[in-house]
Amino acid sequence: MAVFTSLGLSEWLVRQCSQMGINKATPVQENCIPAILEGRDCMGCAKTGSGKTAAFVLPVLQKLSEDPYGIFCLVLTPTRELAYQIAEQFRVLGKPLGLRDCIIVGGMDMVTQALELSKKPHVVVATPGRLADHIRSCKTFNLQKIQFLILDEADRLLEQGCSDFTKDLEVILGVVPSKRQTLLFSATLTDTLQELQTIAMNKPFFWESKSEVRTVDELDQRYILTPEKVKDSYLVHLIQKFEDENSDWSIIIFTNTCKNCQILTMMLREFKFPAISLHSMMKQKQRFANLAKFKSNVFKILIATDVASRGLDIPTVQVVINHNTPGLPKIYIHRVGRTARAGRNGVSITLVTQYDIHLINGIEEQIQTKLKEFPLEEKDVLKILTQVNVTRRQCEIKLESTDFDEKKQINKRKQMILEGKDPDMEKNEKETKKITKRKLKEMKTGHGKKGQK
Numbered sequence: 001m002a003v004f005t006s007l008g009l010s011e012w013l014v015r016q017c018s019q020m021g022i023n024k025a026t027p028v029q030e031n032c033i034p035a036i037l038e039g040r041d042c043m044g045c046a047k048t049g050s051g052k053t054a055a056f057v058l059p060v061l062q063k064l065s066e067d068p069y070g071i072f073c074l075v076l077t078p079t080r081e082l083a084y085q086i087a088e089q090f091r092v093l094g095k096p097l098g099l100r101d102c103i104i105v106g107g108m109d110m111v112t113q114a115l116e117l118s119k120k121p122h123v124v125v126a127t128p129g130r131l132a133d134h135i136r137s138c139k140t141f142n143l144q145k146i147q148f149l150i151l152d153e154a155d156r157l158l159e160q161g162c163s164d165f166t167k168d169l170e171v172i173l174g175v176v177p178s179k180r181q182t183l184l185f186s187a188t189l190t191d192t193l194q195e196l197q198t199i200a201m202n203k204p205f206f207w208e209s210k211s212e213v214r215t216v217d218e219l220d221q222r223y224i225l226t227p228e229k230v231k232d233s234y235l236v237h238l239i240q241k242f243e244d245e246n247s248d249w250s251i252i253i254f255t256n257t258c259k260n261c262q263i264l265t266m267m268l269r270e271f272k273f274p275a276i277s278l279h280s281m282m283k284q285k286q287r288f289a290n291l292a293k294f295k296s297n298v299f300k301i302l303i304a305t306d307v308a309s310r311g312l313d314i315p316t317v318q319v320v321i322n323h324n325t326p327g328l329p330k331i332y333i334h335r336v337g338r339t340a341r342a343g344r345n346g347v348s349i350t351l352v353t354q355y356d357i358h359l360i361n362g363i364e365e366q367i368q369t370k371l372k373e374f375p376l377e378e379k380d381v382l383k384i385l386t387q388v389n390v391t392r393r394q395c396e397i398k399l400e401s402t403d404f405d406e407k408k409q410i411n412k413r414k415q416m417i418l419e420g421k422d423p424d425m426e427k428n429e430k431e432t433k434k435i436t437k438r439k440l441k442e443m444k445t446g447h448g449k450k451g452q453k
């Protein structure tokens with residue numbers, strides 16, 4: 001590994017790194033930093049926890065110190081928690097510069113953010129939706145002079161699907177100068193390479209870690225094959241085992257929906273485990289508070305949806321449990337990447353039902369590694385089966401008596417309004433589509449309801 005001075009970084013930055021305990025550059029840093037300092041656009045694809053953040057923060061700070069003015073750099077990232085984490089790296093490494101940063105994310109006060117933007121911070125770290133809202137509604141700042149546009153978790157930002165950033169990105173790309181340096185980073189860039197190249201237009205320097213295996217060597221990847229209805233018992237048993245065998249432990253459990261996240265948290269608390277949740281139906285302040293409690297080890301278990309699967313850097317996490325098998329290999333790669341970071345060891349355990357075996361095959365093919373079975377005594381798990389399932393059912397009933405589902409509906413409607421859609425019209429259209437689909441199916445099979453013509 002190279003020392004930072006040999007990469008062209010100034011003394012003061014090398015000193016800042018060493019104060020943070022960073023003395024030698026990781027491969028992604030060694031390769032991308034000189035290219036960025038030369039003024040090139042850059043695409044960096046390196047494994048989770050390999051120091052991609054510093055690979056862009058350090059050269060930006062160096063350039064900023066040579067010609068400081070605001071707003072100098074814009075960083076876009078898919079989640080709010082990640083925006084805070086990136087801003088913190090800028091702040092710590094850029095301390096001697098008196099760096100001024102500003103974080104623009106949803107769920108926080110817009111007026112305060114607008115005021116901060118108008119003060120021309122050096123670095124703006126934002127989630128695309130909220131920044132696009134500011135661009136549409138506010139004329140007190142502009143991004144016309146930025147030197148750097150950075151897309152962290154770039155493939156996620158360009159992905160189309162449930163939370164689609166493309167419209168917001170269009171708004172943002174419409175107001176940043178075409179003469180700029182564009183830096184794109186992720187552990188999984190390759191699927192969206194084509195789209196990314198349209199953003200980094202100037203023959204970007206592309207660096208990808210060479211290894212075929214797409215997860216880190218220090219990660220011990222395991223699976224447990226379980227029937228759906230025994231899954232929770234395996235989870236409770238696993239956590240009990242970690243608690244019994246380790247004095248210092250912390251676990252992230254990923255699950256597929258906000259509701260499941262909430263129910264699992266309630267259930268694990270019934271079993272007296274120190275669990276806390278993180279999902280998108282929580283108020284933003286609560287999300288930050290819960291993450292802080294987990295980071296400081298007050299709570300040793302974080303149960304999260306994929307809102308926490310990318311980028312979060314919590315070195316103490318030793319275990320990641322996938323309560324559901326991720327549908328896409330790249331989601332798996334990011335989830336399990338929350339442990340075994342920066343050379344540390346870690347374990348990931350994926351709970352696999354008989355319906356998920358094809359997903360595991362797909363994951364293994366992509367990561368070029370075979371998962372190994374996690375050894376457990378099944379009879380110990382079956383002993384707690386009834387108790388766990390009864391507790392889960394009680395938690396489900398408890399949650400149903402709250403307004404959780406109602407809140408979900410309200411959030412969905414709010415989201416549609418923000419996207420310029422009419423929630424009632426959308427609902428009617430959906431209903432009509434459903435009815436048409438059903439009728440077509442009935443016509444095909446000739447099984448109309450009795451009495452229907």
Ligand SMILES: Nc1ncnc2c1ncn2[C@@H]1O[C@H](COP(=O)(O)OP(=O)(O)OP(=O)(O)O)[C@@H](O)[C@H]1O
Binds near residue numbers: 048186313341
């Ligand atoms: N050169 C280095 N030597 C040792 N540790 C480093 C070095 N560079 C960064 N780190 C540390 O490694 C950890 C992971 O870095 P970072 O969060 O940037 O990873 P990443 O590659 O962005 O991961 P992900 O793909 O999960 O977002 C951080 O705690 C960071 O401080």
